[in-house]
Amino acid sequence: MKRYSEFMFGDMLLIYFLDEKECMSMTLVPAGMKEQVLCKEYRAEPLVQLHAVGDPLPNGYGNGHTLACTPATEALTFVSQERDGNAVVTTVADGKGRTVRHRVRWEEGLEALTVCCEFENTGDRLIVLDLLSSVNLSGVTPFTPGDAAGALYLHRIRSMWSAEGRLQTESTEAAMLERSWTGHALRVCRFGQTGSMPVRDFFPFAALEDRKAGVTWAVQLACPSSWQMEIRRRDDCLNLMASVADGDFGHWRKTVRPGKMFMTPEATVTCGKGGVDEVSQRLLTVQRRNMPRPGRELPAMFNEYCSTWGNPTHENLRQIAECLQGRGMEFLVIDAGWYRKAGGGWSDCGGDWLPEEKEMFPEGLKATADMIRAYGMTPGLWFEPETCAKDSELFRREELLLKRDGVVIDTDNRRFLDMRKEETHAYLEERVIGLLRQCGFGYIKIDYNDCIGIGCDDPDGLGEGLRQNMQGTLRFFRRLREAIPELWIENCASGGHRLEPSLMAVSDMASFSDAHECPEIPIIAAALHRVILPAQSQIWAVLQAGDSLRRINYSLINTFLGVMCLSGDVIHLSEEQWAKVTEGIAFYRQVRGIIRDGVSTFHGDVSESWRHPEGWQAVVRTCGEGTLAVIHTFGGTHPDRIAIPVRGEKILRVMCSEGNAVSLADGVLTVELEAEFEAVAVHLK
Numbered sequence: 001m002k003r004y005s006e007f008m009f010g011d012m013l014l015i016y017f018l019d020e021k022e023c024m025s026m027t028l029v030p031a032g033m034k035e036q037v038l039c040k041e042y043r044a045e046p047l048v049q050l051h052a053v054g055d056p057l058p059n060g061y062g063n064g065h066t067l068a069c070t071p072a073t074e075a076l077t078f079v080s081q082e083r084d085g086n087a088v089v090t091t092v093a094d095g096k097g098r099t100v101r102h103r104v105r106w107e108e109g110l111e112a113l114t115v116c117c118e119f120e121n122t123g124d125r126l127i128v129l130d131l132l133s134s135v136n137l138s139g140v141t142p143f144t145p146g147d148a149a150g151a152l153y154l155h156r157i158r159s160m161w162s163a164e165g166r167l168q169t170e171s172t173e174a175a176m177l178e179r180s181w182t183g184h185a186l187r188v189c190r191f192g193q194t195g196s197m198p199v200r201d202f203f204p205f206a207a208l209e210d211r212k213a214g215v216t217w218a219v220q221l222a223c224p225s226s227w228q229m230e231i232r233r234r235d236d237c238l239n240l241m242a243s244v245a246d247g248d249f250g251h252w253r254k255t256v257r258p259g260k261m262f263m264t265p266e267a268t269v270t271c272g273k274g275g276v277d278e279v280s281q282r283l284l285t286v287q288r289r290n291m292p293r294p295g296r297e298l299p300a301m302f303n304e305y306c307s308t309w310g311n312p313t314h315e316n317l318r319q320i321a322e323c324l325q326g327r328g329m330e331f332l333v334i335d336a337g338w339y340r341k342a343g344g345g346w347s348d349c350g351g352d353w354l355p356e357e358k359e360m361f362p363e364g365l366k367a368t369a370d371m372i373r374a375y376g377m378t379p380g381l382w383f384e385p386e387t388c389a390k391d392s393e394l395f396r397r398e399e400l401l402l403k404r405d406g407v408v409i410d411t412d413n414r415r416f417l418d419m420r421k422e423e424t425h426a427y428l429e430e431r432v433i434g435l436l437r438q439c440g441f442g443y444i445k446i447d448y449n450d451c452i453g454i455g456c457d458d459p460d461g462l463g464e465g466l467r468q469n470m471q472g473t474l475r476f477f478r479r480l481r482e483a484i485p486e487l488w489i490e491n492c493a494s495g496g497h498r499l500e501p502s503l504m505a506v507s508d509m510a511s512f513s514d515a516h517e518c519p520e521i522p523i524i525a526a527a528l529h530r531v532i533l534p535a536q537s538q539i540w541a542v543l544q545a546g547d548s549l550r551r552i553n554y555s556l557i558n559t560f561l562g563v564m565c566l567s568g569d570v571i572h573l574s575e576e577q578w579a580k581v582t583e584g585i586a587f588y589r590q591v592r593g594i595i596r597d598g599v600s601t602f603h604g605d606v607s608e609s610w611r612h613p614e615g616w617q618a619v620v621r622t623c624g625e626g627t628l629a630v631i632h633t634f635g636g637t638h639p640d641r642i643a644i645p646v647r648g649e650k651i652l653r654v655m656c657s658e659g660n661a662v663s664l665a666d667g668v669l670t671v672e673l674e675a676e677f678e679a680v681a682v683h684l685k
Helices: 031-036 276-290 314-324 365-374 422-439 462-483 521-530 549-561 575-597
Strands: 002-009 012-018 024-030 050-052 077-084 087-093 098-105 113-121 127-140 152-160 163-171 187-193 202-210 215-221 227-233 238-244 254-256 261-263 267-273 301-303 331-334 378-383 443-446 488-491 509-511 537-543 563-568 599-606 615-623 626-633 641-645 651-655 662-665 668-672 679-684
Touching: 002 077, 012 031, 012 267, 024 031, 024 127, 024 215, 024 267, 050 098, 113 127, 113 254, 127 215, 127 267, 163 521, 187 202, 202 227, 202 238, 202 276, 215 227, 215 238, 215 276, 254 261, 267 276, 276 521, 276 599, 314 331, 314 365, 331 443, 365 378, 365 422, 378 422, 378 488, 422 462, 462 488, 521 537, 521 549, 521 599, 521 615, 521 626, 537 549, 537 575, 549 563, 549 575, 549 626, 549 651, 549 679, 563 575, 575 615, 575 626, 575 651, 575 679, 615 641, 626 668, 651 662, 662 679, 668 679
Parallel strands: 301 331, 301 563, 331 378, 378 443, 443 488, 488 509, 509 537, 537 563
Antiparallel strands: 002 012, 012 024, 050 127, 077 087, 087 098, 098 113, 113 261, 113 267, 127 238, 127 254, 152 163, 152 202, 187 227, 202 215, 215 267, 227 238, 599 615, 615 626, 626 679, 641 668, 651 679, 662 668
């Protein structure tokens, strides 16, 4: 195996290797550590992993664990490599009709590369793919000798409803990725997600850390449907692959006819010095580039769901708007229930999207939107446009609904629109886009509260049906922005089930979680700093008249970990409570540039239980000369005083509820902690 080419992209060095069989592979190292790369004895995996129906399956006990590492992959040999500015295109082919163009792209200022593969059928027979990698990174680790025993750690990020973003770290030994004594047996750790909620179990993220060398490699996949990642090993180095969920894992097959092509989802890849907390921030530079409104000020907003609990009316919205007038709220969003039918529950009526005008909006929904604008806020409206519930007319229009095995997919009270069909998009153009335009809404909250599952009927199978359907969802998001350019779009899926890069790229922000009033809100919000931008992470502060000032302070400071969204019983707050809320809004407006553009570091000691949290945490976010420190205590014991490193010479502002003593000396911020479930925010310069 010899080095074929090297490319410097920012502070990363991309290295391509070519072996004696003309198979090409790729690795990535920090540019400043080039001289520390060891000449290790290992066989790098090929640049592209591919499998088609009828190909031999892997040996080494891999069959059933992976579709990679087969003769089909080994047959893809080097054809050419071209560099065009900051892009590298490497072509491999098997001489029998399978040609793959492996594309790597970088942009000035980014700290990660984007990688994808384009398969072309250059033969005269159709090919049915059931695996095609987006990226396959080999040679981890090139810095620690031998099999790097005790040095390598795998980081994954777990997600469940109202518990998004938990970092899971284990040694490669604990993950059963230690090489076998002969190197014959293929070690595989495969994980991912099947269905239309792409972060329902794991985020499409993985990182491998060499703790002896102090280097971490990380990959994130932009895929709104089923996906998978694999970490594989035979010898002294690991390989990391990301792809659409393959035929084994996600029932995916794709027929590619002669002359036709298929493009994989895009993966983001980086490496850098430090651990997962540091290197995850590098991946987010690509998400920042993809933000629809990267330079806009972060709004402060209000969503009425935890005020009316699914029963918004013109009158109660008028009371809320009147209460909020002049308090710095830029959006007032009407959440679920505005379409409720007489005698029915709002959760059973979604799909027809016709405002209830007899009791709820007697002057029409437009009059309510106009009223909100008259109070100085932009009106927003909630939809769940890709589904329908049992009391809707749409529930019975089976020609517009997804099917599996010829039967409509029904999860007890939800059916799913077929987003591949033009008739579906025409329906949504009328009922969703038409209503937004007619009433003058400037914000849409797109919710999604169930999962299609493994897939839907398609000639190529369930997995490809699902993939195409979710591409239809992306198309709908793009159409919304095209039809109403000023519209702000919120990505919600029972809170945070869709926090993946392709949907984030078509959304202004996302609901971070459904943990609306839970004590673990700051834990979830902080954890998400590793996988989405705080500038796109909408954090709720639900304010109730019975809340203590400590609780209100805690809730407000939670929102400094993302975009501020208030909700709750604001019309009954006392003057003292409103004084604290006003302080919080003013503080947020002062630091929102740091929230939008900064980089996060993490401190603290939090219990394994998030539902019953103990300990403390601090997130320090720095941007230029500005620093924001957000500190929370939880239950149980915690230090009386914490000292955390910060950048800054002066404390500009402190927000707390317990009169906490705060000081700064020699780059160390010291905060006295006074009570359980308290929060302190410090703005420094």
